Amino acid sequence: SAVSGQSVKELVEIEITDPELNPRFVIGLIRNVELKPSPYQIQRRLKLAGVRPINNVVDATNYAMLEYGEPLHAFDYDVLKQRAGDKKIKIITRAAQDGEKLKTLDGNERTLTAMNVLVCDEKGSLSLAGVMGGAESEVSDTTKNILLEGAAWNFINIRRTAKQHNLPSEASFRFSRGVHPAMAEGGVNLGLKYMAEWASGAVAPDLVDAYPLPPKDAVVEITVIDVKRWLGIDLTLEKTAELLKRLEFKCTITNNQLQVTSPNHRMDIGEGIVGVADVLEEVARSYGYDNIPTTTMADALPPQVGNPVHEWEEHLRDLLVALGLQEVVSYRMTSPEKEGRIAKHDEYVRLANPIAPEKSVLRRSLVASVIDSLEKNIRYSEAFSFFEIGSVFEPHKNELPDEPRKLAIAMTGLREAMAWDVKDSPKLDFFDLKGRIELMLSGLRLTNISYTATSSYSHLHPGKAAEVKAGDKVIGAFGEMHPLVKEQYELGDSPVLVAEFDLDIMRAIAPTYGIKTIPETPPIYEDIAVIVDESVKAETVEALIRQTGGRSVTNVRLFDLYRDEKIGEGKKSLAYALTYQAEDKTMTDADAAAIRNKIVKRLEKEVGAKLRS
Known part of the structure; x- marks a missing residue:
C-alpha cells in the first residue's frame, strides 16, 4: 500500500490517564479514501462470519478484527481536526463522569457512570472505550481521511460496561475476554493495509503508539521429568521445544531445562506451577491426545476420607426421593422483592457485580426458592x-455470612393421579405432608419427636401449621401456606403445603438404633373408639393409651376420625387399633379386657372420654 504525506505523529498525540484501564493505544492515519462497497469476496466472507457488510472502510476494520483478533475503530479525521481547530488533535482516554452523556453508533444517547471509560478529544467524548463508537465522529458518506484506532482495555471493566449498557458488540465480546496489548499495532497496520487496497487511500507514515503498561510475558521452566510426570510420555527437551515453537512459543534449553516464553498474543499462560500445567497442556495438544498411550496410574491412590456431612445429606435425599418427592436445585441468588413475597428480611448479602437485577442478593429463605x-x-x-x-445466607456486618443448611419441602395438587378408575381424587392436605415428615424423621432414626400447633410463622396458615421438636430442640416447621401469601403467587386452587427444617440441628442429634427381639407369643388385635371433646388432641389420647397399657400395648394406630350430631355438639370420635402382646406368656381375652378397661377408665378420668358403643 502507498505510504505518503505528513507523519501521523506530527498531527495527533495521545494521553492515557489510567494505564490500568488502558495499557496501550495505537493510532494510524489514511488519507483520500473512496467509500464504496467492498469486493464481493470480502462481503461474502463477512456474511459467513455473521458480520453485516457496510462499506469498504468499515468492512476493513471488521475483516482485520476477524483475522487478527484485535477490534479496531475508525474516526473521521476531518471531524476531529475541525473540533481541534488550529491545535494538534489530542486523543485522551479517561473515566467518564457520573451522568455524562454519549450518543453511540446505534443512535441511542447513553448516561454514563464513573465505571465507564471514554475515548475523548479536548472538546469532549468520542466513543465508549472497547464497546461502541460515538455518532458524532463516525465514518460517513463524505469521509475522506480516517484515523484508525487499535487499543487494549481492562477486560473486567469492558465486561461490566457492556453489561451495564446492554451493548454486546463484536468489540466488547473480544475485549471482555482479554486481548493482549501487543495485538494493537499489528491490528492497526492490517486495517490500514486493507483500507489502502479496497479504498485506494494513502497511508500516512508511522503510528502514534502510547504504551505505558506493557504486560510481562510469562516465562516457564520445564524438564523431561515434568513431561513424563504430567503427560506420561517420554519426550526430549528438543522435541518438546519443537512442539511449542509450532505455537509461537520461544524456547531456550539451558542446564537440562527448557525455558519457555509465551507468545505476546497469549494471555492464558500463567507462571509457576500453573504455568507448567498451561505449557504442558500445549505440548499435549501439539503432540496429539490420540498419540498419548493409555496406561494405569503409577502413583498410589490417596487414602479415602469420608465426608460425614455430605453422606448424611445424601441419605436424607434418598429418603425423600423414596417418599415420592422430587429434588429441585435453584439459584442461590435472588432479589429482596422476589423473596419478600413469602419472607421479608431487612438485610441481605448483596452481590458487588450481579448478573441481573433479579439476582442481586443471596437468599435468606429456602422455602422461597422451592415455591x-x-x-x-x-x-x-x-x-x-x-x-x-441447600444453604441460606445470613449477613454479618464486615464479616462473611453464616451459611446454615436447610431442607425445604413444597407439595400441592391431587393425592392420586386421575385415571379411568380414579374419578375424584382428594387434594393433598396437611396430613399428607405430616406423614412424609414422620417417615423422613423415622428414616433418620430421630426419636422423641413432638408436633406443636404454632402461629408464629407468617407464611403459614394459623391453625394449619405445626412446629417439630426432637426432644426439646425445634428442628423445623410445616403447614399450609397462608392464603394472603399464596395470593402473591400463581399456584392454582389447591392448598400449598410447605416445610422448612434446620439440617445443622438435625445432624447434631445422635440417631437412636432400637433393637428388639421378635416375641414368640401371638398378639391380640382390638379396636376401641372413644368420644372426646373437640379440643382434646389425638396425640394426648394416644400417649395416655401407651402409658396406661405399658409394655403390654405394643402398637397404637389412629384409623378413624368421626364427627356427627349424634355423638354430641363439640365432640369427636377417635378410633384406635390396639395390639396387645406379652413377652413371657400368651395373652388371653380376659387379659386384653382387663387392659382395655384400665385404659378406658384412665381416659375417662384424664380427658373425660367415653367408650363409643
Whole structure:
C-alpha cells in the first residue's frame, strides 16, 4: 500500500490517564479514501462470519478484527481536526463522569457512570472505550481521511460496561475476554493495509503508539521429568521445544531445562506451577491426545476420607426421593422483592457485580426458592412434591455470612393421579405432608419427636401449621401456606403445603438404633373408639393409651376420625387399633379386657372420654 504525506505523529498525540484501564493505544492515519462497497469476496466472507457488510472502510476494520483478533475503530479525521481547530488533535482516554452523556453508533444517547471509560478529544467524548463508537465522529458518506484506532482495555471493566449498557458488540465480546496489548499495532497496520487496497487511500507514515503498561510475558521452566510426570510420555527437551515453537512459543534449553516464553498474543499462560500445567497442556495438544498411550496410574491412590456431612445429606435425599418427592436445585441468588413475597428480611448479602437485577442478593429463605420452582411448573402436572437441600445466607456486618443448611419441602395438587378408575381424587392436605415428615424423621432414626400447633410463622396458615421438636430442640416447621401469601403467587386452587427444617440441628442429634427381639407369643388385635371433646388432641389420647397399657400395648394406630350430631355438639370420635402382646406368656381375652378397661377408665378420668358403643 502507498505510504505518503505528513507523519501521523506530527498531527495527533495521545494521553492515557489510567494505564490500568488502558495499557496501550495505537493510532494510524489514511488519507483520500473512496467509500464504496467492498469486493464481493470480502462481503461474502463477512456474511459467513455473521458480520453485516457496510462499506469498504468499515468492512476493513471488521475483516482485520476477524483475522487478527484485535477490534479496531475508525474516526473521521476531518471531524476531529475541525473540533481541534488550529491545535494538534489530542486523543485522551479517561473515566467518564457520573451522568455524562454519549450518543453511540446505534443512535441511542447513553448516561454514563464513573465505571465507564471514554475515548475523548479536548472538546469532549468520542466513543465508549472497547464497546461502541460515538455518532458524532463516525465514518460517513463524505469521509475522506480516517484515523484508525487499535487499543487494549481492562477486560473486567469492558465486561461490566457492556453489561451495564446492554451493548454486546463484536468489540466488547473480544475485549471482555482479554486481548493482549501487543495485538494493537499489528491490528492497526492490517486495517490500514486493507483500507489502502479496497479504498485506494494513502497511508500516512508511522503510528502514534502510547504504551505505558506493557504486560510481562510469562516465562516457564520445564524438564523431561515434568513431561513424563504430567503427560506420561517420554519426550526430549528438543522435541518438546519443537512442539511449542509450532505455537509461537520461544524456547531456550539451558542446564537440562527448557525455558519457555509465551507468545505476546497469549494471555492464558500463567507462571509457576500453573504455568507448567498451561505449557504442558500445549505440548499435549501439539503432540496429539490420540498419540498419548493409555496406561494405569503409577502413583498410589490417596487414602479415602469420608465426608460425614455430605453422606448424611445424601441419605436424607434418598429418603425423600423414596417418599415420592422430587429434588429441585435453584439459584442461590435472588432479589429482596422476589423473596419478600413469602419472607421479608431487612438485610441481605448483596452481590458487588450481579448478573441481573433479579439476582442481586443471596437468599435468606429456602422455602422461597422451592415455591418459585413450584410456580414455574404449576401448569405442567396435577400434583407436585418438591424438596431442596441447600444453604441460606445470613449477613454479618464486615464479616462473611453464616451459611446454615436447610431442607425445604413444597407439595400441592391431587393425592392420586386421575385415571379411568380414579374419578375424584382428594387434594393433598396437611396430613399428607405430616406423614412424609414422620417417615423422613423415622428414616433418620430421630426419636422423641413432638408436633406443636404454632402461629408464629407468617407464611403459614394459623391453625394449619405445626412446629417439630426432637426432644426439646425445634428442628423445623410445616403447614399450609397462608392464603394472603399464596395470593402473591400463581399456584392454582389447591392448598400449598410447605416445610422448612434446620439440617445443622438435625445432624447434631445422635440417631437412636432400637433393637428388639421378635416375641414368640401371638398378639391380640382390638379396636376401641372413644368420644372426646373437640379440643382434646389425638396425640394426648394416644400417649395416655401407651402409658396406661405399658409394655403390654405394643402398637397404637389412629384409623378413624368421626364427627356427627349424634355423638354430641363439640365432640369427636377417635378410633384406635390396639395390639396387645406379652413377652413371657400368651395373652388371653380376659387379659386384653382387663387392659382395655384400665385404659378406658384412665381416659375417662384424664380427658373425660367415653367408650363409643
